[in-house]
Amino acid sequence: MLLQLNNIFKWVNSGGQRIFLLKDINLNVEEGEFISIMGPSGSGKSTLLNVIGMLDAFDEGEYNFLDESVHTLKEKHRANLYKEYIGFVFQSYHLLDELTVKENLEMPLLYKKFKGSERKAMVADMLDRFNIVGKKDLFPAQLSGGQQQLVGIARALISSPKLILADEPTGNLNSKQGEEIMELFKQLNNEGVTIIQVTHSEKNAEYGSRVINLLDGRMI
Amino acid sequence: MYKLFLKIAWRNLLKNKVFTLANVIGLTLAFAVAILLSMTALFELSYDQFHTNKDSIYQLALSNQTPKGTRTSTASPVPLAPSLKNEVPGIKQITRAVSEDALVTYQEKELVLDAHYVDPDFFAMFSYPIVLGNGNHPFSDKRSVAITERTSQLLFGDTNAIGKTIYLLLGKEDRPFTISSILKDLPTNSSVDFQIAIPFENHSDYAENLDVWDSNFHEVYVELDKGVSADQFEKNTWEFTNMHYSENIENLVRDGAQPDANNQYKQFHLLPYTDVHFVSYASGSIQVQRTFPYLILGISFLIIFIACANFINMNIALSEKRLKEIGMRKTLGAIKGQLFFQFWTESLLIFVTALFLGLVLGNLLIDPFKILFNTEATLANLTKPSILLGFFVAMFLIIFIAGGYPALLLSKMNTLRALKGKWEMGKNGIRNVLIVVQFVIAIILISGTLVLQGQLQFMRDKDLGYNKEQVISIPLNGKKDSYRVINLLREELQNNPNILEVTGADNNLGRGRDGSLSTSKWGFDHKQRGVTTNILTVDHDYLKTLDIELLSGRTFSPEFKADSLSLVINQAMVKELNETDPISVKIMMDDSIAYTVIGVIKDFNFQKITKEIEPLTLFMNRDWDLYYAYVKVAPGTLSKSFEFLKTAWEKIEPNAEFQGSFLDENIDRTYRREKMMTTIITSGSILGIVLSCIGLFAISLLVVAQRTKEIGVRKVIGASVSSITLLLTKDFLKLVGVAFVIATPIAWYALNQWLQGYAFHISLSVWFFIGAGLLATVIAFITVGGKTLKAASVNPVDSLRTE
Structure with missing residues (x-):
């Protein structure tokens, strides 16, 4: 068992009323799964992903990640936990504009205090694996959307996480680029990486092994 | 149209209360102080200009x-x-x-x-x-x-x-x-x-x-x-x-x-x-040398500059939030001129308010200011047409440039980019230059403050070669013969055990409450060579009263009848005479009268400390008047003895005002100019630092706003709060570092020049500058650190939610 959500509630108070963003979410994720979260805009997909990624807090319920109960952890431990095990991929890539491809890839390693030689090897490895060696000295703005997302995924993967959280990874891409990215995810999943993605597209959802549908913060 | 601009401007200023307040406070302080300082400077420069034939x-x-x-x-x-x-x-x-x-x-x-x-x-x-x-x-x-x-x-x-x-x-x-x-x-x-x-x-x-x-x-x-x-x-x-x-x-x-x-x-x-x-x-x-008034004018200009730089930087920082508004207005058909005018109206509103408040504040502070800076200057001195015209031209230029620059930048924005909220400012060049200049000014002023305070303290603490703590000098401003007054004082005071010695001389040490400073010099030929010396006529016990050390020979004494033809000289005079054994040397001062050197005293600073110790010759001649009485009192009961002395004086010279004062006060009075300069530079540097920090704070807000996304991304991929704070603060500290490198040589040169004017001065150690640099760095770090720490602790989800 990689992670387990029990009776998760999240709400905001607005104008005296409690508006639920997540309502009684129960979810078990095994290692090696490829889950797609679907639902209309505002149904809570991204919120759920953020909760799983420990970026966002919840108001009620329990969350266990690799036998650690996240809801009782201090901020610092929680940060260490997701730093160690989780990689994020965003719809708008979120690469650092002023860094080159190579430097973008290196950034997470810096924060994890890898040695210079190790970092070099790992970055080279990743560039190689994603076939972007030729682009290593370019800046994000000089790449196409698909290539930027490729770098984004490479960055998420570089410190070998157990779980990849992807928030509409193909949302800003054309269909051909999107397909390539999804193929990549599929391949990663086959190599043993657990993936949870938020998506609007039925076609993309089919790449996954399981689909979770959300409506108004509720699993249906 | 204009009414509408004013209304929008007013609402916008209200919306950003913190910034508006910071701007108004900063500019008000700057204007008030600059007005007061310029007033002092222009007053100094107006000396003797009122004479019709002055040319x-x-x-x-x-x-x-x-x-x-x-x-x-x-x-x-x-x-x-x-x-x-x-x-x-x-x-x-x-x-x-x-x-x-x-x-x-x-x-x-x-x-x-x-x-x-x-x-x-x-x-x-x-x-x-x-x-x-x-x-x-x-x-x-x-x-x-x-x-x-x-x-x-x-x-x-x-x-x-x-x-x-x-x-x-x-x-x-x-x-x-x-x-x-x-x-x-x-x-x-x-x-x-x-x-x-x-x-x-x-x-x-x-x-x-x-x-x-x-x-x-x-x-x-x-x-x-x-x-x-x-x-x-x-x-x-x-x-x-x-x-x-x-x-x-x-x-x-x-x-x-x-x-x-x-x-x-x-x-x-x-x-x-x-x-x-x-x-x-x-x-x-x-x-x-008109350095002093120009220095003051310069400082007031620098303060205005710092405040204006703040204004520019803050306004640009704020504009980030208004990009959408600008884009919107442009799509609705606003042309560049209109937008410029709208933004400029806001600037105008702030500047006019600050100027008004600055004038009010300046007026309120004028009395304490006059006392603090010891100036007779009044605002009335400034109400000449030429000065008023200059003032308005300067104000117009300041408002036009400082208020207009951000307005110009904003109105020039590309519509589409503005709508998207993209801010492309060309790598913050102007901003960084402004910050560096601000800190150059601040560091120069801080090191100036440190060195001036150091020199002032040095001069106060310096052993001048005589007892300045226990001795009171009294100007003999009454009608009675000076020797009689001194003798009367002796009689009057002899029964008080706290009064140790009484003597007199024809010159004061330091500047007394009578405000006079004088030198008497005498030139004569000694062994076919011209010699000049300062001369001082003294009464018995002069050396004892002032604790001046006698190195050889003897001092004047009632036992020797012919002491009116005896001389006591200081070491510098020995050198001037070029005698190896000066005792008993005969000196023909006037062509007919031969004086004999009877004693040599240790050099003491009988003049301002700016001067080397010059040759000095003491005379004792009853035919020459004395102008000051000196009274040494016992330590511990200084103020009581002073009061006692005053009562005694009033008995002896009932019609003359008692103007006695302790010698250390007199010496302090000779440092008037140094004290005034120190006060001006100190207050200038404090104000400069405060204003620079207001500006820096605003910039840290801008930077944080610009880099929200980046902070989020970095956190998501594992950056800790401290590493992000460091990352954001580093850029500012770099600017302070650049400022330090620029400021130090300038400050060193200027302060070295200044110290050269003092024969006795502190040595210009690097620590003054390192101290100033460190102080600036620490203050900058505290200012920027708080905001960036907060930004670094924000949950990245919030900053990445902009999609």
């Missing part, structure tokens, strides 16, 4: 080529002025002038007045208007005097003073004088200040020096004929000097002096009268 009036100075270099002095001998007028063409009017205290008696009243002994031409040359009496000739004869309105009020109350007879103590006798004119009170920005003007012939030293060319004690002012240039006149005096000073020049040549560029050993110089207030002869030649 043709000069002070006469004589430079001497001595073997030790050029020495310039404005003191002149009595026969000089009349001879000069008769023998050298080009003089329209000429006057001698000397300032001295005069003891005035009218019926029961006895007053010490600042007297100015002058020739009749004085009133025709200078613009001191006459209220009552005869026009341009206030002296109807040699027994008549002119007084100012305030003095008239002091002496006669509201009754008409003209024709009244007063008595003046001249030398040792009271002589009657008639008041023939009342002068308007002298403006505060006059370098000459007097309460009573007396015909020069009445000066106590006049008669005996009528034909003496080597007793110099007064100044000479010259007004040249139209069309005569100062240069031309100076050349015309060559023959005159060579003739009248021939003997003196021969001595200079004999002692090995080198002639000046014009092959002259003595040369008259005409110093424009408007320069008199700013002149210094410290280096031997005439140096006119």
Whole structure:
């Protein structure tokens, strides 16, 4: 068992009323799964992903990640936990504009205090694996959307996480680029990486092994 | 349209309360302080400008080529002025002038007045208007005097003073004088200040020096004929000097002096009268220095600059939030001019408010300011049309540039980019330059503060070679004979165990409450060589009272009858005489009288600490008056003894004001200029730092806003709060570092120049600058750190949710 959500509630108070963003979410994720979260805009997909990624807090319920109960952890431990095990991929890539491809890839390693030689090897490895060696000295703005997302995924993967959280990874891409990215995810999943993605597209959802549908913060 | 702009501007300012407040406070402070400082500076610069003939009036100075270099002095001998007028063409009017205290008696009243002994031409040359009496000739004869309105009020109350007879103590006798004119009170920005003007012939030293060319004690002012240039006149005096000073020049040549560029050993110089207030002869030649007022003007300019830089930076920082508004307005059809005008209106609103508040604040602070900075300046001095015009032009430029620059940037934005909220500012060049300049200013001012405070403290703590803590000096300003007063004091005080010694001398140490500083010098030939020394007449126990160390020989003593022909000299004088064993050396001072050196004392700083210790010779001669009494009191009961002394004085001299003060106070008083400069620079640096920090704070807001996304991304991929804080702060600290590198050489150069003016000064250690740099860094870090720490702790989800 990689992670387990029990009776998760999240709400905001607005104008005296409690508006639920997540309502009684129960979810078990095994290692090696490829889950797609679907639902209309505002149904809570991204919120759920953020909760799983420990970026966002919840108001009620329990969350266990690799036998650690996240809801009782201090901020610092929680940060260490997701730093160690989780990689994020965003719809708008979120690469650092002023860094080159190579430097973008290196950034997470810096924060994890890898040695210079190790970092070099790992970055080279990743560039190689994603076939972007030729682009290593370019800046994000000089790449196409698909290539930027490729770098984004490479960055998420570089410190070998157990779980990849992807928030509409193909949302800003054309269909051909999107397909390539999804193929990549599929391949990663086959190599043993657990993936949870938020998506609007039925076609993309089919790449996954399981689909979770959300409506108004509720699993249906 | 304009009403609408004002309305929008007002709402926008309200919306950003923190920024509006920070801007208004910063600008208000800057304006208030700049107004006060400029007021002081312009007041200083306005000295003596009120004389109608100021462009043709000069002070006469004589430079001497001595073997030790050029020495310039404005003191002149009595026969000089009349001879000069008769023998050298080009003089329209000429006057001698000397300032001295005069003891005035009218019926029961006895007053010490600042007297100015002058020739009749004085009133025709200078613009001191006459209220009552005869026009341009206030002296109807040699027994008549002119007084100012305030003095008239002091002496006669509201009754008409003209024709009244007063008595003046001249030398040792009271002589009657008639008041023939009342002068308007002298403006505060006059370098000459007097309460009573007396015909020069009445000066106590006049008669005996009528034909003496080597007793110099007064100044000479010259007004040249139209069309005569100062240069031309100076050349015309060559023959005159060579003739009248021939003997003196021969001595200079004999002692090995080198002639000046014009092959002259003595040369008259005409110093424009408007320069008199700013002149210094410290280096031997005439140096006119207006550094001080310009320094103050400079500081006020820098403060305004810092505040304006803040305004620009903050406005740009704020614009980030308004990009959508700009884009929207543009799609709705606003043209560049309209947008510019709208934003500029907001700036205008802030500036006008700040300027108004600054004027109000400046006015409220004017009294404490005048006390703190010891200036007579008033805002009324500034209400001249030219100054007001300059003020408005400056304000307009400031508002136009500082307010207009951000407005221009915003109105130039590309519509589409603005709509998308993309801010492309060309790598923050302007912003960084402004911050660096701000910190350069701040670091220079801080290191200036540290060095000035250090020097001031050094001068206060320095061992001057005499006891300054326990000794009180009292100006002998009464009518009684000085030796009698001192003896009366001795008798009166002898039963008080806290009074240790009483003595007297003809000069003060430091500047007393009577405000006077003087030097007496004497030149004579010793072994065929010219020698100059400062001279001081003392009473018994002088060394004991002041704890001055006697190195060899003996001091004056009642046991030796002939001590009026004995001399005690200091170490510098020993060197000047070039004697290995100075004791018993005979010195022919006047051609006929032989003095004998009986003792050598250790050098002590009898003059300002800016000067090296000069040769000094002590005399004891009952025929020469003393002007100050010195009383040493026991430690521990200083203020009680002081009160006791005051009571004793009032018994002895009931009509004379007691002006006694401790020597350390006197010495402190000579540091007036240094203290004022330190206060100005210190307050300037504090204000500079505060304003720079307000600005830096605003910039940190901007940077955080610009880098929100980046912070989020970095956190998501694992950055810790501290590493992000460091990342954001680093950029600012880099700017401070650059500022430090630029500021240090400038500050070092300027401060080194300043310290060179002091014979005794602290050494300029690197730590002053490192200290200033560190202080600036720490303050910058604290300012920026808080905001960035907050930004770094924000949940990245919030910052990444912009999709």
